Amino acid sequence: xxxxxxxxxxxxxxxxxxxxxxxxxxxxxxxxxxxxxxxxxxxxxxxxxxxxxxxxxxxxxxxxxxxxxxxxxxxxxxxxxxxxxxxxxxxxxxxxxxxxxxxxxxxxxxxxxxxxxxxxxxxxxxxxxxxxxxxxxxxxxxxxxxxxxxxxxxxxxxxxxxxxxxxxxxxxxxxxxxxxxxxxxxxxxxxxxxxxxxxxxxxxxxxxxxxxxxxxxxxxxxxxxxxxxxxxxxxxxxxxxxxxxxxxxxxxxxxxx
Amino acid sequence: xxxxxxxxxxxxxxxxxxxxxxxxxxxxxxxxxxxxxxxxxxxxxxxxxxxxxxxxxxxxxxxxxxxxxxxxxxxxxxxxxxxxxxxxxxxxxxxxxxxxxxxxxxxxxxxxxxxxxxxxxxxxxxxxxxxxxxxxxxxxxxxxxxxxxxxxxxxxxxxxxxxxxxxxxxxxxxxxxxxxxxxxxxxxxxxxxxxxxxxxxxxxxxxxxxxxxxxxxxxxxxxxxxxxxxxxxxxxxxxxxxxxxxxxxxxxxxxxxxxxxxxxxxxxxxxxxxxxxxxxxxxxxxxxxxxxxxxxxxxxxxxxxxxxxxxxxxxxxxxxxxxxxxxxxxxxxxxxxxxxxxxxxxxxxxxxxxxxxxxxxxxxxxxxxxxxxxxxxxxxxxxxxxxxxxxxxxxxxxxxxxxxxxxxxxxxxxxxxxxxxxxxxxxxxxxxxxxxxxxxxxxxxxxxxxxxxxxxxxxxxxxxxxxxxxxxxxxxxxxxxxxxxxxxxxxxxxxxxxxxxxxxxxxxxxxxxxxxxxxxxxxxxxxxxxxxxxxxxxxxxxxxxxxxxxxxxxxxxxxxxxxxxxxxxxxxxxxxxxxxxxxxxxxxxxxxxxxxxxxxxxxxxxxxxxxxxxxxxxxxxxxxxxxxxxxxxxxxxxxxxxxxxxxxxxxxxxxxx
Numbered sequence: 001x002x003x004x005x006x007x008x009x010x011x012x013x014x015x016x017x018x019x020x021x022x023x024x025x026x027x028x029x030x031x032x033x034x035x036x037x038x039x040x041x042x043x044x045x046x047x048x049x050x051x052x053x054x055x056x057x058x059x060x061x062x063x064x065x066x067x068x069x070x071x072x073x074x075x076x077x078x079x080x081x082x083x084x085x086x087x088x089x090x091x092x093x094x095x096x097x098x099x100x101x102x103x104x105x106x107x108x109x110x111x112x113x114x115x116x117x118x119x120x121x122x123x124x125x126x127x128x129x130x131x132x133x134x135x136x137x138x139x140x141x142x143x144x145x146x147x148x149x150x151x152x153x154x155x156x157x158x159x160x161x162x163x164x165x166x167x168x169x170x171x172x173x174x175x176x177x178x179x180x181x182x183x184x185x186x187x188x189x190x191x192x193x194x195x196x197x198x199x200x201x202x203x204x205x206x207x208x209x210x211x212x213x214x215x216x217x218x219x220x221x222x223x224x225x226x227x228x229x230x231x232x233x234x235x236x237x238x239x240x241x242x243x244x245x246x247x248x249x250x251x252x253x254x255x256x257x
Numbered sequence: 258x259x260x261x262x263x264x265x266x267x268x269x270x271x272x273x274x275x276x277x278x279x280x281x282x283x284x285x286x287x288x289x290x291x292x293x294x295x296x297x298x299x300x301x302x303x304x305x306x307x308x309x310x311x312x313x314x315x316x317x318x319x320x321x322x323x324x325x326x327x328x329x330x331x332x333x334x335x336x337x338x339x340x341x342x343x344x345x346x347x348x349x350x351x352x353x354x355x356x357x358x359x360x361x362x363x364x365x366x367x368x369x370x371x372x373x374x375x376x377x378x379x380x381x382x383x384x385x386x387x388x389x390x391x392x393x394x395x396x397x398x399x400x401x402x403x404x405x406x407x408x409x410x411x412x413x414x415x416x417x418x419x420x421x422x423x424x425x426x427x428x429x430x431x432x433x434x435x436x437x438x439x440x441x442x443x444x445x446x447x448x449x450x451x452x453x454x455x456x457x458x459x460x461x462x463x464x465x466x467x468x469x470x471x472x473x474x475x476x477x478x479x480x481x482x483x484x485x486x487x488x489x490x491x492x493x494x495x496x497x498x499x500x501x502x503x504x505x506x507x508x509x510x511x512x513x514x515x516x517x518x519x520x521x522x523x524x525x526x527x528x529x530x531x532x533x534x535x536x537x538x539x540x541x542x543x544x545x546x547x548x549x550x551x552x553x554x555x556x557x558x559x560x561x562x563x564x565x566x567x568x569x570x571x572x573x574x575x576x577x578x579x580x581x582x583x584x585x586x587x588x589x590x591x592x593x594x595x596x597x598x599x600x601x602x603x604x605x606x607x608x609x610x611x612x613x614x615x616x617x618x619x620x621x622x623x624x625x626x627x628x629x630x631x632x633x634x635x636x637x638x639x640x641x642x643x644x645x646x647x648x649x650x651x652x653x654x655x656x657x658x659x660x661x662x663x664x665x666x667x668x669x670x671x672x673x674x675x676x677x678x679x680x681x682x683x684x685x686x687x688x689x690x691x692x693x694x695x696x697x698x699x700x701x702x703x704x705x706x707x708x709x710x711x712x713x714x715x716x717x718x719x720x721x722x723x724x725x726x727x728x729x730x731x732x733x734x735x736x737x738x739x740x741x742x743x744x745x746x747x748x749x750x751x752x753x754x755x756x757x758x759x760x761x762x763x764x765x766x767x768x769x770x771x772x773x774x775x776x777x778x779x780x781x782x783x784x785x786x787x788x789x790x791x792x793x794x795x796x797x798x799x800x801x802x803x804x805x806x807x808x809x810x811x812x813x814x815x816x817x818x819x820x821x822x823x824x825x826x827x828x829x830x831x832x833x834x835x836x837x838x839x840x841x842x843x844x845x846x847x848x849x850x851x852x853x854x855x856x857x858x859x860x861x862x863x864x865x866x867x868x869x870x871x872x873x874x875x876x877x878x879x880x881x882x883x884x885x886x887x888x889x890x891x892x893x894x895x896x897x898x899x900x901x902x903x904x905x906x907x908x909x910x911x912x913x914x
């Protein structure tokens with residue numbers, strides 16, 4: 001692989017805190033290696049800003065291997081940038097060329113208020129999980145793991161949904177700021193397993209209710225979420241969520257009797 | 258000598274005996290008792306959820322934006338459990354024995370046995386929670402092999418086992434939050450422990466969004482804050498992983514056990530340049546099918562797939578025929594270093610070896626063609642079907658490798674090199690996981706207890722969940738049973754005042770240095786000292802140099818650090834500076850411990866102490882103990898010892914040949 005260096009112009013969203021107004025700031029970075037990750041390019045920028053006595057750009061990040069779900073930059077109009085199935089931390093600078101201008105914004109959604117610069121508050125996702133994204137089993141109550149055989153394709157489908165890292169790219173990409181793909185992934189992960197069956201109806205109803213309460217928009221099936229999901233979670237799971245929801249809603253009274 | 262409070266009786270009965278006789282707290286009293294849990298990784302989330310289920314009032318803290326981000330999430334390969342589902346001779350005893358031997362006979366028998374004993378319950382618990390483990394076509398759980406063992410006992414969920422287990426524990430935690438049994442504080446960092454009358458009674462935390470200091474009371478404090486690998490700057494740890502919570506506990510009286518036992522993982526993506534912020538692991542599970550080699554010729558600049566078979570040195574298979582590519586991590590790492598130091602390294606830096614899947618692709622391809630009834634497949638057919646199998650097993654790891662390096666590992670062998678990954682050392686704890694401060698517990702990677710001088714693959718997840726789900730719910734009751742008459746201390750108590758004032762002063766001092774150098778630059782320099790002089794190979798002279806360099810660095814840090822911004826706001830540079838300040842102090846202790854341990858064992862390799870063929874040479878007569886360091890305010894440290902008594906296993910020269 002040929003390596004090269006580049007000079008870039010960044011237009012970065014700066015916002016002091018959730019109460020103040022934000023604006024774009026134009027910043028130049030020089031001698032960026034194509035081997036760097038996108039966040040390492042920000043490290044270089046921040047080192048320089050601190051050395052110049054300026055405020056560095058605040059952004060969320062932690063594992064830097066594409067799994068913790070903390071990084072969240074909206075790069076050139078796309079959550080996590082140009083590479084398919086990739087988080088911001090795994091995006092590398094060979095995706096860009098010398099002289100490029102890169103626009104970097106935070107996730108934009110009412111339910112994800114900006115904390116500072118590129119950092120947003122995603123605790124709404126935790127509250128959706130609190131509404132039912134679990135199986136109610138206390139520690140110590142479990143039967144032998146192999147006492148619950150699960151068809152392999154179902155286990156795999158469930159796993160593919162459980163691969164969601166809760167980053168919020170789906171919400172950021174959606175023109176309605178809908179959290180349907182996130183919610184669908186969790187509902188599907190658990191509904192596909194026999195262990196999740198007893199609570200599947202209340203789970204679907206309560207998680208959707210919480211989603212609405214948090215201010216996420218409705219789903220109009222544009223598929224933007226699937227296109228930008230770093231874990232390539234399929235929009236089919238939204239269909240599954242709709243079916244779970246509809247059957248739960250229709251059968252709700254019957255269950256109560 | 259320290260007393261680890263190991264229950265009496267035969268090894269296999271100790272835990273049962275303990276559980277049968279420990280004190281209990283009745284449900285009405287549990288509601289009055291408050292527990293603080295720091296960290297939300299596997300140990301922290303499982304502990305907080307399980308303790309809340311029992312009825313205790315729990316407060317849980319993490320520095321990330323959500324408890325689901327903790328670094329346990331990045332564990333790839335798997336979790337061990339003595340289920341013997343494969344009928345290949347596994348048992349609790351064998352898992353115990355492999356862990357003791359893997360740890361080079363430097364762990365406590367009773368703790369390690371308990372770990373093996375509860376391992377099977379962990380798998381059951383996780384399945385019940387809906388963790389989507391890999392399964393066979395018959396619907397039963399699948400296993401794979403990991404290093405240092407000869408059975409298949411590792412459960413996995415593709416290359417995301419840590420994520421799936423953590424999400425399971427996180428969901429259990431969120432359920433308790435919804436029920437009101439846990440109060441969750443995300444984006445909060447613990448900056449001190451409050452000790453009243455010799456007992457841990459609370460914490461001082463900083464709200465990372467507002468910068469305000471806050472006080473919280475607990476009848477007990479449980480630290481689950483992870484390891485300190487980032488003392489080396491470059492490691493496979495997350496950027497935020499830090500020693501701060503454990504270090505503050507240490508400075509309040511908790512002894513630090515075996516700080517020099519650090520694990521260098523053999524299969525990581527090599528460093529590319531000075532800009533590098535972290536290193537990425539390629540799961541040990543890859544050694545199930547990948548073969549590690551270097552060219553037989555020094556300085557061979559050909560590409561991996563241009564070097565013919567007879568000119569390759571599969572050095573692990575050559576040196577360790579019994580375990581081959583699946584030797585333990587410390588052994589594999591040193592062997593890679595030995596080849597690279599001798600001039601056989603590959604890639605531009607020459608600090609790398611090959612991890613090659615071409616044989617596995619051929620082997621699986623032939624099997625798949627056979628299944629399809631194609632008994633005379635051509636090379637292209639074999640390759641096509643073989644790649645499908647390898648993709649299914651390791652696809653996400655291969656994708657990650659390609660994103661980082663720009664090379665396709667299906668076409669060319671991966672280049673890998675060892676990197677800091679895990680720390681076996683940590684806060685000293687007794688059998689009940691209590692530190693030397695009463696009421697202060699340490700679980701998971703932040704304690705020292707189960708892995709001796711080297712941890713086997715797929716055992717960190719096991720330990721985190723064992724401690725959180727199955728150990729602390731019992732042992733904490735034994736302590737809290739005597740606390741039922743203790744009312745909650747108001748946080749206006751002078752001990753809270755004093756602790757908060759000290760934290761505020763330290764922050765003020767840091768902010769007012771207004772020097773010339775960034776935190777990052779100090780952290781990088783610290784990492785270089787540690788990697789060069791206290792890394793994969795250590796020696797007396799180097800360690801002494803390191804200690805003096807660290808002291809100088811510390812002085813310079815406190816004179817010339819620059820932190821931008823304000824205290825009372827979101828200020829990631831200030832957060833980092835506090836962590837690096839603690840790493841610098843810890844680094845000195847790590848080197849002191851490495852210097853004092855005049856033997857080689859597991860991940861601690863002293864060049865002066867090795868066998869004729871370069872293996873670690875223990876000195877059981879002098880060093881069969883845990884070193885537990887006491888912080889002497891302003892006066893360095895004093896070493897205490899916990900003698901290791903082997904009643905069940907007879908320590909021998911570890912051999913994987």
